[in-house]
Amino acid sequence: MHWNGKDSAVFQAQKEYIDTAVIPLIVIDGSEHGFGFAASAADYTLSLANLIENQFKGRIVLFPSFSYTTGQDKQSLLEIWKEELLKADFKYIFFITSDREWSTMGDEHDVIWTPSVPLDSMDQKMRNSVLEDQLRQLIPIFAKKWAN
């Protein structure tokens, strides 16, 4: 499900089945050397998030991305998001990112970190196959959480 009016009506009606929120984490970097990399990583993360939504349409709600700048205290901002989403009865909350800073501290916050792949130079077919490969690796992570 997407975060829109039509899907939210389905969500309200099917809460027992749709119990997972997915939020992409996007870092905004204004510095000269980080700008391009952060933009490319954002493109990758959002494409991957859309593919995840397509795969698990009936169980997850894909939220708009949570963007933060390099200087912000992202961990406490994350907790605020979580608190809000728990109000909507989500049992599982996943964050997905390719911001390197989460790679070491992600586990306790349910952040799934995947290294970003530069998609800009690829044609559509190549993009799809790279993203499909990534998705195949993510499916067990979701399945494991759901099984508990």
Place this chain on the structure above:
Amino acid sequence: MSNNKVSRRQFLSYTLTGVGGFMAAGMLMPMVRFAIDPVLQKSEGGDFVLTEKKIADITDVPERVDFTFEQVDAWYKSDITNAAWVYKEGDQIIALSPVCKHLGCTVNWEGDPAHKNQFFCPCHNGRYEKNGENVPKTPPLGPLDQFEIRENDGFLEIGKAIPNTLV
């Protein structure tokens, strides 16, 4: 001869009728065109999309075939990639939609190691037989949709989704 002469009064009334007629036509034509527009629109739903899958390569094991078409959403054009599970049953080719009938997730062939020869939906453990029939006591309430298919020069073409005809 003098009987055929056009009087001033007649001339004016002919002219006015003619001009009035044109003006009325000028106003009515666009209205009529708008009214019948839906009939003139060519339908795009039934179009077949060519895939890169050779008919000869299709086996009796369902295999994922991607196909891409252009979707126009108001002024925004985008390429949509869709997939189908394609296999051969006897000499008949079957293309099933991967969209779970429960809440729309994507199903995978043998996605669950515990259930061979079935489609599996990872969201709520829904299962389908090879022909798309939903396994009772799993969440889905109907069989997977089927795609219309045809052959084009040895390659598979996929059309629109239709209700399952195998179950």
